[in-house]
Amino acid sequence: MTAEVKKEGKFSYIEQGEGTPMLVLHGLMGGLSNFEEVVSFFSKKYKVVVPELPLYTMPLLTTSVKTLAKYIQKFIKYKKFEKVVLLGNSLGGHVGLLYTKLFPQNVLGLILTGSSGLYESAMSEGYPRRGDYDFIKKKCEEVFYDPAVATKEIVDDVFASISDRAKLIKTLALAKSAIRHNMAKDLPKMTTPTCLIWGKNDIVTPPKVAEEFQELLPNAELHWIDQCGHAPMMEHPQKFNEILNTWLEEKGIS
Template sequence: MTSTVPPLSLPEPLELLKLGERTIFLRQSRPHTVSHPPLLLLHGWGGSSGYWRPTLAALGHDRHVIAPDLPGFGDSPPLVGPANAEALAEVVVAFADAMGLEQFDLNGHSFCASVAIYVAMRQPQRVRRLALSCISTFRSERERVIVEKIHHVMALWMALRRPWMARSRMFYRTVGRRFFYHLPKDDAILREAFSDFLKMDRRTALETAASSGDANLNPTMTRLLTPTVIIAGRQDKIMPVVGTPEVARLIPDSRLFWIEQCGHLPMIEHPERYHQILRDFLDA
């Protein structure tokens, strides 16, 4: 079955930002008037700033919305050192400094929801509100091992990737069924998402996947002081939904919203519902 997911809006051009020796590519909105704090968007594992284009369009008319390609993803070169959630959080803080963001709202998706958690923990005076999209965690050591294994399988996909995969409609639609409850009618969405996957730096993919069972993450959640919203797709096949309520339980000032008949990319599959929840939370 296919969905009525609208085609992605015309892309904001990729821009380049130099962070010392490091290069970060980004997309951003340029509103004529700004009435809300800036919003920083962090894509997930295997993604890029590209799939935030619906969010840039939906929320960028009256606020500065910024979506970087994190190191090793999209068009940004990889880190020289270790690539894990805490290392990427350091990059996000440096990126916010370079963009002149004194205080901002932060939205992290999938793997990079954990990056957003570390940023909020380190910079509580700067992160005004925190959104975590399609996040899960483990309730026991057994579940932590299962999460690790799931991400190891994803890393195996990475190791086996081949250029022909992006040209095979059967292949990228088969993979797409893991990410969407209903496949989009527009194949361009699936091709672009799979193109991001093929761009991902191999070492970054393996190291970030290996850090998915981070034992420090749950204790960090319990110490968060930032008001937090958790938005999840009820039929997410990438992040185990049984662990999502545990995130809401661990974070003191948090609220969980489910989107029904939705997979791992709610900003694309159910943009109106997703952006309404996000806007209501940020503007409350």
């Protein structure tokens, strides 16, 4: 990502544009660069902010989805944002969901793409496995419909994290927290306008997950992207941005 990463106290984040804050939350194996096209497109109309989630710096006993949601609240207070648009992929979507449940008055709209919170399959097959580069490469490629999207840089970053024992322990703790923190009972009470943008070929959070989100959330719209896996904003950024931009305009969220 070409944007400068700002470091202020305990917060590291990217910020571009002016206007209503659009807070973008990355996933467990993701990073700030996953949203390069989102930042470029929406920073023309919004203040797009991508905080780096403290995945590996939380105390192990409090490493959880809930701790991350509270971290986002601290960040929003630090930035003095009153109301935000929340966009989350994978674990970031789950954090966005929980934040919206806890602080609905702060959220103008919620966008979920490949979100956990109901189900995800990343823990199958013993994932993640240390020291096996080919296995990690295969798992990274499975995230996308087109395995070529899993560049060597992406695989190397994930492999480095998995090879670090302390980071691996935190990764497993967060993955288990996401599985435990099922939000099915909470969703029917959440009336925040929600846009679901899902890859039809997502095998981490399969299409049936998106359909269940749509069924349980009272104010949700579901949009599909064909030939697309778990990270639509990376695999089909133009289509993703078009869908989201139209939804935001229709909802009058600006």
